[in-house]
Amino acid sequence: MIEIDRLSPPDSIAYLDRVAASDSGRTYKRQMLGMLDLHPGQTVLDIGCGPGTDLADLAAGVTQTGSVIGVDHSPVMAERARVRLAGQPIVDIRIGDAHSLPIDDHSVDRARTDRVLQHVADPSQVLAEFRRVARPGARIVMAEPDWDTLLIDHDDLAMNRGLNRFIVTEVVRNATIGRSLARLSAQAGLIVRSVVTTAPVFRDFEMADQLLGLRRNIVRAVEAGYLDGDAERWIEEMGAMPFLAGVMVFLVVAEAPE
Known part of the structure; x- marks a missing residue:
């Protein structure tokens, strides 16, 4: 039986920090930073900046001659970002909705959004907002997973497929x-x-559980009828054998017309 304390949702800030500190997190975030192609003097926007995880790297890219704007809908996240970036005068943290950005028209040279569009009500509206605030030729770099590609190595493929159906649905x-x-x-x-x-490939079960919520989602999938009661035994077996899991993340670069 899975322990109750393993089923609680993780603290959001701690979770985001854990992802950023993981090997896979550092790897794709470096890719995103390179794709942004930042230059001194630019204005760069982080849509859904969370606790400010990536703002210091953006500030370094545009130098003190540029500016960085972080927008998040959560006052708690925004306040944590302000504390973390207190020594960065070019960084401006704003509370706002990604569907209606608190940004002037045609004022941004670069933008990023990292695992945010999977959660918003209308991704198309967020992209329309980027186009509104973008200067001609401005670039946005987006990173989003496709949860239907979550793969867990085990002979029982039906369990993996049932878990994916639950997560996707x-x-x-x-x-x-x-x-x-x-x-x-x-x-x-x-x-x-x-x-x-x-x-990203995970070979440590506990790390995968922390970042992918395996135990928590298995229990919820059983309760919702997507999996039978053997699923809890199945996921606990994962921790007692050589483990491998992975999920596909898409990195897309797009630009506003000149």
């Missing part, structure tokens, strides 16, 4: 947004410059 609002980013960007009038994928 019940847990994540836009669970397959990764595969849709290029299409949605084009429909928003943006020019898609590149689409690449990265697939």
